[in-house]
Amino acid sequence: MRMTGAQILCEGLVKEGVEVIFGFPGGAILPLYDTLPQYPQLRHILVRHEQGAAHAADGYARATGKVGVCMATSGPGATNLVTGIANAYLDSSPVVAITGQVARPFIGKDAFQEVDISGITLPITKHNYLVLDVASLAGIVKEAFYLVQTGRPGPILIDIPRDVFIDQAEFDYPTDIDLPGYKPTLQGHPAQIKKAAKLINEAQRPLIIAGRGVIISRAYEGLKQLAETAQIPVVTTLLGIGCFPESHILSFGMLGMHGMAYANMAVEAADVIIAVGMRFDDRATGKVSGFAPYASIIHIDIDPAEIGKNVPVAVPIVGDVKLVLEALNRLIISTEHVDWLQQLGDWQKCHPSTAIRDCEGLLPQFVIRKIYEITQGEAIIVTGVGQNQMWAAQHFCYDKPNSLISSGGLGTMGFELPAALGAKVGCPDTTVWCIAGDGGFQMTIQELATVVQEKVAIKIAIINNGYLGMVRQWQELFYGRRYVATPLSGPDFVKIAEAYGIPGLRVRRKAEVVPAIVRAMEEQGPFLIDFMVEPEENVYPMVTPGAALTEVLEGPKEVKAVSDSAELPVSNI
Amino acid sequence: MTTKHTIVALVEDKPGVLTRMASLFRRRGFNIESIVVGRSELPHLSRMTIVISGSTAMVEQLRKQLDKIINVVKVFDITEEDTVARELALIKVEATSATRSEIIQIVDIFRANIVDVAPDSVTVEVTGDENKIDSLCNLLRGFGIREMTRTGRIAMTRGGPGRLPVGKQSSKAQGKKQEA
Numbered sequence: 001m002r003m004t005g006a007q008i009l010c011e012g013l014v015k016e017g018v019e020v021i022f023g024f025p026g027g028a029i030l031p032l033y034d035t036l037p038q039y040p041q042l043r044h045i046l047v048r049h050e051q052g053a054a055h056a057a058d059g060y061a062r063a064t065g066k067v068g069v070c071m072a073t074s075g076p077g078a079t080n081l082v083t084g085i086a087n088a089y090l091d092s093s094p095v096v097a098i099t100g101q102v103a104r105p106f107i108g109k110d111a112f113q114e115v116d117i118s119g120i121t122l123p124i125t126k127h128n129y130l131v132l133d134v135a136s137l138a139g140i141v142k143e144a145f146y147l148v149q150t151g152r153p154g155p156i157l158i159d160i161p162r163d164v165f166i167d168q169a170e171f172d173y174p175t176d177i178d179l180p181g182y183k184p185t186l187q188g189h190p191a192q193i194k195k196a197a198k199l200i201n202e203a204q205r206p207l208i209i210a211g212r213g214v215i216i217s218r219a220y221e222g223l224k225q226l227a228e229t230a231q232i233p234v235v236t237t238l239l240g241i242g243c244f245p246e247s248h249i250l251s252f253g254m255l256g257m258h259g260m261a262y263a264n265m266a267v268e269a270a271d272v273i274i275a276v277g278m279r280f281d282d283r284a285t286g287k288v289s290g291f292a293p294y295a296s297i298i299h300i301d302i303d304p305a306e307i308g309k310n311v312p313v314a315v316p317i318v319g320d321v322k323l324v325l326e327a328l329n330r331l332i333i334s335t336e337h338v339d340w341l342q343q344l345g346d347w348q349k350c351h352p353s354t355a356i357r358d359c360e361g362l363l364p365q366f367v368i369r370k371i372y373e374i375t376q377g378e379a380i381i382v383t384g385v386g387q388n389q390m391w392a393a394q395h396f397c398y399d400k401p402n403s404l405i406s407s408g409g410l411g412t413m414g415f416e417l418p419a420a421l422g423a424k425v426g427c428p429d430t431t432v433w434c435i436a437g438d439g440g441f442q443m444t445i446q447e448l449a450t451v452v453q454e455k456v457a458i459k460i461a462i463i464n465n466g467y468l469g470m471v472r473q474w475q476e477l478f479y480g481r482r483y484v485a486t487p488l489s490g491p492d493f494v495k496i497a498e499a500y501g502i503p504g505l506r507v508r509r510k511a512e513v514v515p516a517i518v519r520a521m522e523e524q525g526p527f528l529i530d531f532m533v534e535p536e537e538n539v540y541p542m543v544t545p546g547a548a549l550t551e552v553l554e555g556p557k558e559v560k561a562v563s564d565s566a567e568l569p570v571s572n573i
Numbered sequence: 574m575t576t577k578h579t580i581v582a583l584v585e586d587k588p589g590v591l592t593r594m595a596s597l598f599r600r601r602g603f604n605i606e607s608i609v610v611g612r613s614e615l616p617h618l619s620r621m622t623i624v625i626s627g628s629t630a631m632v633e634q635l636r637k638q639l640d641k642i643i644n645v646v647k648v649f650d651i652t653e654e655d656t657v658a659r660e661l662a663l664i665k666v667e668a669t670s671a672t673r674s675e676i677i678q679i680v681d682i683f684r685a686n687i688v689d690v691a692p693d694s695v696t697v698e699v700t701g702d703e704n705k706i707d708s709l710c711n712l713l714r715g716f717g718i719r720e721m722t723r724t725g726r727i728a729m730t731r732g733g734p735g736r737l738p739v740g741k742q743s744s745k746a747q748g749k750k751q752e753a
């Protein structure tokens with residue numbers, strides 16, 4: 001049957017099971033928008049800035065495990081997606097971005113609203129396409145959806161010129177894919193798995209570091225079985241939170257720059273580390289030369305390029321985490337590590353990294369803890385970036401995968417509101433809390449209108465300290481308290497929410513916190529709480545940038561003020 | 574320890590592949606000495622020969638990052654293998670009636686060819702490994718080199734099967750989401 005390019009695209013999206021598209025129209029993509037009403041299975045959600053569309057698609061994908069789809073017009077529409085695409089790329093999130101492009105005769109002529117978006121997104125997409133022939137569109141959609149969610153997931157961009165939307169072709173959705181250059185290894189190499197099993201069975205102080213790969217692969221059972229059979233303690237990266245229940249006796253929290261001190265100490269003392277679906281990001285490892293000095297590292301990951309990239313590995317195993325763990329578990333002997341676990345338990349007691357100090361004023365950690373207590377771990381938490389993010393990671397006990405959605409790799413402020421929107425659209429029956437800082441919230445605040453128009457009942461908690469908190473913390477600790485460009489004014493967020501049509505409350509005192517949260521939960525629709533917290537609170541523990549994981553600042557008394565920033569060792573930020 | 578490595582990549586003849594690879598080199602800070610790309614023995618596959626300076630670990634990372642690119646089919650590091658490596662150069666040398674015969678003698682010794690003669694210059698075509706071409710250039714420099722263009726290294730292992738056994742030229746996937 002002959003169809004237009006726009007229809008072919010829509011048919012393809014429906015065939016791929018797409019139900020929601022977050023987007024913003026424009027000239028180049030208008031023919032596609034005009035076709036949408038013919039496909040009522042595709043719900044379009046109009047955002048207020050294309051960055052919101054990209055983050056919403058990302059949040060949707062992470063919450064549901066499905067592919068998130070966003071679309072925008074050419075030129076500025078496409079460039080506004082770039083941050084969201086880069087964010088999805090660094091966190092391996094399955095997002096398909098569709099952009100309109102100027103008509104083919106105008107490409108390369110600096111036409112109105114023309115940018116080379118496929119060129120711009122080359123380094124931040126798993127793959128991208130510029131569709132120059134409508135006959136190839138169906139195959140491209142098929143390929144795109146195959147690539148986006150297999151192997152190591154990553155964003156795919158499809159750039160479609162306006163006249164290709166209008167051109168017609170015979171619609172024939174392919175059943176096969178021909179990608180000779182793409183064959184992800186799923187089964188781990190048996191010899192390597194045997195080697196790993198031997199190391200694990202003989203280890204005295206084994207440790208599992210689990211990352212987002214466990215969640216992508218849905219390898220929860222295998223991970224639990226490995227940990228329980230061989231009595232191995234588990235720590236997670238930020239993005240791995242929830243892949244192993246934090247209430248489990250073998251869970252020892254998050255490692256890294258703001259991880260639990262005892263988790264970092266476990267890494268330093270381990271003799272065998274089993275790294276599962278994580279990539280040794282510098283936030284997790286601290287100074288690489290000081291990372292896990294006594295451990296042989298087993299690295300299980302589906303992306304061979306990650307293995308050996310940052311850290312030397314004794315036993316590399318390329319493969320799908322779930323399948324590798326299944327094979328590995330068949331060779332693991334049931335053991336105990338009583339002394340090792342005792343040691344970790346002692347460290348945990350002596351270094352209560354998540355203790356909240358007594359304070360008359362309103363502490364952000366206290367607010368976060370109360371949200372946890374009232375939601376009882378049943379909510380999806382979507383965070384911004386910075387102090388609010390770290391506190392949200394530290395002061396909850398996450399038992400379920402995808403219960404924490406956070407921008408890890410790119411660390412994008414402004415991710416929180418649209419991503420929470422996307423998560424709630426994908427999981428309408430789950431409570432979704434958006435935890436934002438006052439700085440990040442102002443970056444994508446316009447999506448409050450989307451929340452209202454689409455009746456998305458998210459709960460918003462603004463951790464409002466009048467600063468760009470994390471940057472201010474660095475300025476306090478390493479730049480002699482010179483607060484340059486960090487004191488940040490904001491509007492009356494409650495009034496803004498009301499102006500958008502969202503009820504809200506301001507909280508200034510400890511006693512007001514619980515009633516406010518309860519009030520928010522009772523509200524049928526969206527609700528916003530502006531928590532005016534202690535302005536100069538710091539996130540602890542903290543590993544100084546450039547230091548090894550065990551050089552942990554656990555509280556204010558240990559701070560050595562470094563007044564000359566030139567003394568900072570060379571490191572990433 | 575930095576050494577020179579020769580990488581051969583077989584890539585699909587699709588738009589954007591070369592840009593993606595070049596973008597990868599720049600972004601990950603790889604030190605590329607030369608890149609040559611052209612057709613291979615397989616239809617729809619181009620063959621790229623890359624000479625890169627770096628440590629073994631760095632080159633291994635490059636190989637894996639290149640392999641990640643969807644349209645790159647296979648990547649080999651043939652540095653350690655027994656190979657034939659060649660480069661082509663065209664060199665336009667200043668030549669007067671006085672110097673021309675000396676130039677011709679040098680060209681003969683190197684088994685190179687003169688492909689153009691003009692009143693005040695000759696153009697030399699030479700094929701060989703890098704050292705041979707470097708030596709010829711040094712000798713000709715004395716006469717004055719007006720223009721020079723070199724292709725960069727292409728290389729192939731001696732003997733052995735082709736790089737992609739015929740049956741494995743394409744892999745058809747069913748297009749199902751990877752779900753264990």
